[in-house]
Amino acid sequence: xxxxxxxxxxxxxxxxxxxxxxxxxxxxxxxxxxxxxxxxxxxxxxxxxxxxxxxxxxxxxxxxxxxxxxxxxxxxxxxxxxxxxxxxxxxxxxxxxxxxxxxxxxxxxxxxxxxxxxxxxxxxxxxxxxxxxxxxxxxxxxxxxxxxxxxxxxxxxxxxxxxxxxxxxxxxxxxxxxxxxxxxxxxxxxxxxxxxxxxxxxxxxxxxxxxxxxxxxxxxxxxxxxxxxxxxxxxxxxxxxxxxxxxxxxxxxxxxxxxxxxxxxxxxxxxxxxxxxxxxxxxxxxxxxxxxxxxxxxxxxxxxxxxxxxxxxxxxxxxxxxxxxxxxxxxxxxxxxxxxxxxxxxxxxxxxxxxxxxxxxxxxxxxxxxxxxxxxxxxxxxxxxxxxxxxxxxxxxxxxxxxxxxxxxxxxxxxxxxxxxxxxxxxxxxxxxxxxxxxxxxxxxxxxxxxxxxxxxxxxxxxxxxxxxxxxxxxxxxxxxxxxxxxxxxxxxxxxxxxxxxxxxxxxxxxxxxxxxxxxxxxxxxxxxxxxxxxxxxxxxxxxxxxxxxxxxxxxxxxxxxxxxxx
Numbered sequence: 001x002x003x004x005x006x007x008x009x010x011x012x013x014x015x016x017x018x019x020x021x022x023x024x025x026x027x028x029x030x031x032x033x034x035x036x037x038x039x040x041x042x043x044x045x046x047x048x049x050x051x052x053x054x055x056x057x058x059x060x061x062x063x064x065x066x067x068x069x070x071x072x073x074x075x076x077x078x079x080x081x082x083x084x085x086x087x088x089x090x091x092x093x094x095x096x097x098x099x100x101x102x103x104x105x106x107x108x109x110x111x112x113x114x115x116x117x118x119x120x121x122x123x124x125x126x127x128x129x130x131x132x133x134x135x136x137x138x139x140x141x142x143x144x145x146x147x148x149x150x151x152x153x154x155x156x157x158x159x160x161x162x163x164x165x166x167x168x169x170x171x172x173x174x175x176x177x178x179x180x181x182x183x184x185x186x187x188x189x190x191x192x193x194x195x196x197x198x199x200x201x202x203x204x205x206x207x208x209x210x211x212x213x214x215x216x217x218x219x220x221x222x223x224x225x226x227x228x229x230x231x232x233x234x235x236x237x238x239x240x241x242x243x244x245x246x247x248x249x250x251x252x253x254x255x256x257x258x259x260x261x262x263x264x265x266x267x268x269x270x271x272x273x274x275x276x277x278x279x280x281x282x283x284x285x286x287x288x289x290x291x292x293x294x295x296x297x298x299x300x301x302x303x304x305x306x307x308x309x310x311x312x313x314x315x316x317x318x319x320x321x322x323x324x325x326x327x328x329x330x331x332x333x334x335x336x337x338x339x340x341x342x343x344x345x346x347x348x349x350x351x352x353x354x355x356x357x358x359x360x361x362x363x364x365x366x367x368x369x370x371x372x373x374x375x376x377x378x379x380x381x382x383x384x385x386x387x388x389x390x391x392x393x394x395x396x397x398x399x400x401x402x403x404x405x406x407x408x409x410x411x412x413x414x415x416x417x418x419x420x421x422x423x424x425x426x427x428x429x430x431x432x433x434x435x436x437x438x439x440x441x442x443x444x445x446x447x448x449x450x451x452x453x454x455x456x457x458x459x460x461x462x463x464x465x466x467x468x469x470x471x472x473x474x475x476x477x478x479x480x481x482x483x484x485x486x487x488x489x490x491x492x493x494x495x496x497x498x499x500x501x502x503x504x505x506x507x508x509x510x511x512x513x514x515x516x517x518x519x520x521x522x523x524x525x526x527x528x529x530x531x532x533x534x535x536x537x538x539x540x541x542x543x544x545x546x547x548x549x550x551x552x553x554x555x556x557x558x559x560x561x562x563x564x565x566x567x
């Protein structure tokens with residue numbers, strides 16, 4: 001359910017570390033957990049408060065459309081919408097209730113922007129042949145967002161929010177100086193990072209402002225209880241976890257770094273919970289614990305093993321963490337606009353869980369993990385929607401592992417709802433959520449996917465190039481099936497997946513499965529779990545419309561399948 005966009009200006013700030021350092025804006029405050037936080041790994045995990053819906057205890061997941069006028073130099077015009085959107089994201093986030101997901105490296109997003117020209121909305125592909133002077137108003141549809149607290153109450157499709165953005169985003173530093181920026185002792189204000197420090201409500205703000213509208217397209221339905229895919233974790237009877245502690249301080253003695261102390265503290269927690277250190281680990285330090293026929297292995301990488309998301313010299317160590325472990329926990333700096341480590345890594349084919357401990361992980365780092373794994377059926381990802389405190393690193397990791405280990409040892413009885421409740425209760429807030437859990441197959445009673453009823457269309461149909469009408473393929477479901485969950489399997493060959501839009505329709509309900517994502521990747525062969533049909537009846541006609549919305553590339557709808565799990 002996560003599809004988000006780019007900001008070219010961030011690439012100029014790719015080496016700027018931020019957010020979880022003790023000197024950083026999200027690093028100060030709080031009490032040192034080395035003094036007073038209890039060890040989650042030895043707390044009772046047998047009970048847990050249950051939650052539903054988007055797995056964040058205080059919020060709902062939505063799709064929204066951003067729309068605004070735009071003023072930019074002609075050579076920046078096609079990157080300008082997503083650059084401007086960064087200011088809107090900051091403005092909304094500071095209200096503490098509205099969070100939109102972004103991704104600086106998602107080069108396909110520029111092509112998702114639509115432009116209003118002569119009263120008609122046209123694609124970016126078509127806009128490239130239009131006089132740039134006519135490109136003054138845009139919209140970016142179906143952006144993922146999480147809405148929390150009071151704003152989430154009674155939220156409905158069609159609601160419109162506004163965010164204050166600069167009328168001239170490319171000259172805001174020159175026009176306004178620091179008058180519209182929040183001061184930050186760790187980040188030097190410049191044009192390239194102004195969006196992050198954006199404070200349009202500041203007294204004396206000199207920038208000309210305008211509104212960007214944010215319209216709620218749909219409020220995603222609450223999903224039924226879901227679980228990590230324990231059956232896959234049980235396959236070899238060994239659960240492998242790695243905690244990667246990045247460097248936080250700017251000092252020269254790495255062993256005095258704050259995160260070195262965090263890693264030492266985690267070692268103590270593991271030993272107190274019955275884990276024993278094992279000799280000759282591949283990297284870092286390794287701890288193991290056996291429970292019946294099952295084993296749990298935890299590797300700890302100290303800051304000298306991998307220093308952070310732009311540690312190019314030690315990237316091979318990060319690659320080893322990703323390649324060799326079922327659970328990957330990163331605890332360290334985030335980087336403005338650079339997901340180098342997440343974006344460059346080669347991801348294994350087995351199921352994994354990622355805990356993205358860097359600040360604003362939801363906005364920036366969920367998407368490259370999803371792209372690397374090739375679909376939600378292979379990964380679940382925990383991330384924070386705000387700047388989290390450096391003092392929260394061990395509590396969130398410990399609470400997560402404790403509940404996951406308990407479920408691993410007790411027939412898979414710990415739901416994702418239980419795990420997220422344990423994290424949120426430990427921290428005292430709901431800033432962390434999990435993506436990808438909707439539609440997971442495992443339940444303690446058996447696979448909800450394996451029991452599904454399957455209907456398919458295998459009539460190969462060419463997709464006409466650059467044709468807004470596209471093709472429609474129909475599957476008839478002859479009998480009543482109350483839908484508990486739906487999986488849609490697509491097999492499409494195409495030379496440029498970023499040209500394609502795929503819409504599934506049943507009755508009066510439409511949902512977009514693929515919306516010009518993937519850029520230059522070839523083919524779409526993956527499963528989707530649109531929850532919008534849950535609770536309805538499957539009987540009747542199901543229509544799949546596939547359209548190619550740009551010239552030059554072609555493809556074929558080979559097969560598509562509906563798999564229904566009854567309620």
